[in-house]
Amino acid sequence: MDLFLVFVTTLLSMIIINFLFKYFFAKPKENILPAPPGTFGWPIIGETIQFLVSLHYGLVHKFVEERTKKYNSNVFKTSVLGQKVVIFSGPAANKFIFTKGKKLFIGWRPNSVQKLFPSTSFVHIEHDTKRAQNVISYLLNSKNVEKLISTMDYMSTIHLENHWKGKYEVIVYDLVKLFTFSLSIKAFMGIEDSEKILYFYEKFKIFTQGLLAVDINLPGTTFYKAMKAGNELRKEMKVIIEERRAKLLENLELPKVDVLTQLINEQDENGKYMTEIEIMDKVFGFIIGSYDTTATTITLTMKYLQEKPEFFTEIIQEQNEISRQMIPRKELCWDDIGKMKKTWSFVNEVLRNTPVVQGIFREAMEDFTYEDFHVPKGWKIYVSFGATQKNGKYFPNPMRFDSSRFEGNGQIPYTLIPFGGGHRMCPGQEFARILILVFLHHVLKNFRWEHKIPSEKILYPYFLLAIPRDGYPVTLSSVQASLHEKNMSKDVM
Ligand code: HEM
Numbered sequence: 001m002d003l004f005l006v007f008v009t010t011l012l013s014m015i016i017i018n019f020l021f022k023y024f025f026a027k028p029k030e031n032i033l034p035a036p037p038g039t040f041g042w043p044i045i046g047e048t049i050q051f052l053v054s055l056h057y058g059l060v061h062k063f064v065e066e067r068t069k070k071y072n073s074n075v076f077k078t079s080v081l082g083q084k085v086v087i088f089s090g091p092a093a094n095k096f097i098f099t100k101g102k103k104l105f106i107g108w109r110p111n112s113v114q115k116l117f118p119s120t121s122f123v124h125i126e127h128d129t130k131r132a133q134n135v136i137s138y139l140l141n142s143k144n145v146e147k148l149i150s151t152m153d154y155m156s157t158i159h160l161e162n163h164w165k166g167k168y169e170v171i172v173y174d175l176v177k178l179f180t181f182s183l184s185i186k187a188f189m190g191i192e193d194s195e196k197i198l199y200f201y202e203k204f205k206i207f208t209q210g211l212l213a214v215d216i217n218l219p220g221t222t223f224y225k226a227m228k229a230g231n232e233l234r235k236e237m238k239v240i241i242e243e244r245r246a247k248l249l250e251n252l253e254l255p256k257v258d259v260l261t262q263l264i265n266e267q268d269e270n271g272k273y274m275t276e277i278e279i280m281d282k283v284f285g286f287i288i289g290s291y292d293t294t295a296t297t298i299t300l301t302m303k304y305l306q307e308k309p310e311f312f313t314e315i316i317q318e319q320n321e322i323s324r325q326m327i328p329r330k331e332l333c334w335d336d337i338g339k340m341k342k343t344w345s346f347v348n349e350v351l352r353n354t355p356v357v358q359g360i361f362r363e364a365m366e367d368f369t370y371e372d373f374h375v376p377k378g379w380k381i382y383v384s385f386g387a388t389q390k391n392g393k394y395f396p397n398p399m400r401f402d403s404s405r406f407e408g409n410g411q412i413p414y415t416l417i418p419f420g421g422g423h424r425m426c427p428g429q430e431f432a433r434i435l436i437l438v439f440l441h442h443v444l445k446n447f448r449w450e451h452k453i454p455s456e457k458i459l460y461p462y463f464l465l466a467i468p469r470d471g472y473p474v475t476l477s478s479v480q481a482s483l484h485e486k487n488m489s490k491d492v493m
Contacts, residue, residue: 033374036086038077046079058460060358061386064089075370081110085380089387091414096370097362097383098422105362107424108380112215112223116230117281132427135262140430145334152438153331155183160442164476172302173471177295184291188283189240190258203229208288212462237280259286294432296356296465298439299472304350306451311346311403318342319444332438340437347436349403351418354458354466355385360420385417449474
């Protein structure tokens with residue numbers, strides 16, 4: 001009996017203690033918010049097919065728009081490329097991703113990109129964006145920017161003289177890409193030799209095609225070819241870096257302003273220099289980031305210019321006025337770039353209408369809440385540029401091409417975002433602006449063109465950048481009998 005009493009008393013005491021402990025000490029149960037609305041679709045493949053198809057046809061904004069309407073939320077979840085992804089759109093959501101960027105998110109790119117950049121410096125080391133900005137801002141400081149414009153001016157003139165003048169027909173994208181590549185490789189590595197430029201050009205083309213390919217490294221696959229091209233390029237670059245280092249040690253005269261020298265000399269806050277593989281990946285990143293994006297933007301701008309005569313006329317007037325004021329000076333300078341306001345508004349409208357890059361990926365480094373939703377650590381974030389840029393709330397009559405919308409008061413912040421935003425924003429934005437404007441100035445001054453395929457579609461091959469399907473073939477006519485009468489060599493591409 002006594003034993004039974006002891007047992008009952010002990011049991012009762014334990015229940016009471018447990019109750020009291022829970023009541024007074026236990027943490028209140030967290031109010032876990034729900035994940036954003038949406039569906040992960042089919043097992044493993046999720047909504048990958050729908051997403052990639054819309055990426056290829058430049059219709060990610062439609063993919064986003066349909067779901068935003070369906071879930072009545074500008075943030076929704078899905079599953080693409082085997083990843084749980086939350087897709088964001090609209091200025092408030094964009095601002096959140098771009099400004100909380102440093103603490104909460106890191107850049108994310110698919111496995112193929114990680115493997116093609118062995119130091120992953122283009123991908124995961126966040127302070128590297130700062131380093132990239134430092135290096136580019138060196139090219140653009142007040143001392144160097146005029147030299148850079150002069151190089152761009154000179155190379156544009158030579159390129160048009162060598163590849164456009166006297167031709168009845170050209171494929172705009174193919175030629176402009178060769179030009180922007182030659183310019184990038186000169187600005188970033190100091191290379192001017194035509195044969196070497198062509199060698200690098202072909203290898204980079206193959207390398208870039210592997211960026212969003214399935215990362216199966218077996219002979220014959222796109223990814224295998226890209227890895228092979230990457231290794232061949234690195235071998236060549238290693239030699240160039242070693243030569244440059246030796247010259248720097250001997251204090252020999254170096255190519256005037258180039259990024260490679262900057263990268264070799266660049267130290268982090270602890271005085272540490274970059275490793276060879278980091279330097280190579282950085283140069284790869286700059287070249288890939290610059291030549292295709294700018295070539296695409298120039299090609300699309302030329303296409304829209306030809307299709308929109310109402311804007312063409314005022315842009316020609318702006319460019320002619322600049323040429324008139326330049327006399328007797330022959331080369332463009334920084335002040336001239338500042339005067340190309342209508343031309344730049346037009347380019348902005350092109351980028352709004354047809355974002356060259358459709359969006360960016362990030363990865364959540366910790367759990368976070370946005371509005372009333374909970375997003376767990378490790379989930380990926382996708383910001384769709386088109387979904388905001390083609391939304392009538394922020395750009396009235398969004399399907400109408402109208403570059404005058406960029407004149408006057410400016411836009412709501414975080415609505416026009418072709419270069420991304422926040423601390424990871426494209427470090428080459430200003431470089432791109434100058435290059436695009438310098439080239440357009442020379443093309444407009446010397447040529448008129450007519451499209452050969454009026455119904456040519458704009459697609460995103462390899463899911464990367466917007467390109468007219470056939471490269472925008474045009475027939476050319478010359479504005480002047482001859483280009484500038486300059487003493488120019490014909491060696492540079
Ligand atoms: C019209 C031309 C261009 C467009 C539309 C463009 C767009 C972009 C976008 C959207 C990003 C991603 C930003 C982010 O993750 O938030 C990016 C990154 C980058 N861009 Fe550009 N870009 C252009 C030209 C250039 C040029 C000329 C350069 C080099 C001079 C360049 C170098 C880079 C680099 C190195 C990154 C990677 C930054 C990082 O992840 O740390 N881009 N660009």
